[in-house]
Amino acid sequence: MSAARPPEGARTAARQREGTSVNPTSRAPFPFAGPTAPWFALAIAAMAAVVLASNILVQYAVEGPLRDWLTWGAFTYPVAFLVSELVNRRFGPALARRVAWVGFAVAVAASLWLAPARIAIASGAAFIASQLLDIRVFDRLRLGAWWRAPLVATLAAALLDSAVFWSIGFAGTGGPWLSWALGDLLVKLAVGVLMLLPFRLLIGRQLARAGAAL
Numbered sequence: 001m002s003a004a005r006p007p008e009g010a011r012t013a014a015r016q017r018e019g020t021s022v023n024p025t026s027r028a029p030f031p032f033a034g035p036t037a038p039w040f041a042l043a044i045a046a047m048a049a050v051v052l053a054s055n056i057l058v059q060y061a062v063e064g065p066l067r068d069w070l071t072w073g074a075f076t077y078p079v080a081f082l083v084s085e086l087v088n089r090r091f092g093p094a095l096a097r098r099v100a101w102v103g104f105a106v107a108v109a110a111s112l113w114l115a116p117a118r119i120a121i122a123s124g125a126a127f128i129a130s131q132l133l134d135i136r137v138f139d140r141l142r143l144g145a146w147w148r149a150p151l152v153a154t155l156a157a158a159l160l161d162s163a164v165f166w167s168i169g170f171a172g173t174g175g176p177w178l179s180w181a182l183g184d185l186l187v188k189l190a191v192g193v194l195m196l197l198p199f200r201l202l203i204g205r206q207l208a209r210a211g212a213a214l
């Protein structure tokens with residue numbers, strides 16, 4: 001004869017004590033893993049590398065008919081949202097914010113050496129504002145369908161990032177910054193949608209463990 005299962009309320013409380021939140025609709029647990037130093041360092045390095053590369057690439061327009069509409073930085077920057085959302089998903093919003101702030105400091109410091117000061121300042125302001133928005137939106141939506149939180153968070157953060165970065169970094173410079181800003185935003189949105197695939201693949205193991213725990 002099998003032992004009686006504890007009531008759902010007791011199981012929910014136990015999961016919360018273990019750092020696990022529970023979706024009240026699906027009853028699916030979303031555990032926050034304890035971060036290790038290598039994972040924390042890897043996340044910060046990835047974030048800083050993406051922002052630094054984007055700060056350099058944004059200074060180079062795509063040649064050809066898209067020259068007045070697009071820079072190469074638009075293709076690399078959305079990876080920063082992927083990094084943030086993966087950290088948020090696995091370790092929770094508190095650690096995601098820590099990664100954002102440390103990555104912000106490292107990237108801005110390096111950008112001041114490799115990019116004009118105005119771009120470094122614009123990038124820093126846009127980065128931290130959009131990252132904090134991304135983290136907040138993702139956390140509010142994490143209990144829904146797996147794709148909703150990263151998609152909505154990325155779209156909202158990309159819009160804020162483009163508005164802040166281009167208005168601070170390029171307004172009044174004489175270049176076609178408005179068309180660059182629009183092209184940049186459209187590419188960020190497209191790449192953000194494409195980033196759902198690696199996001200789903202990378203969290204697949206975590207979702208499988210959550211299903212097995214039910």
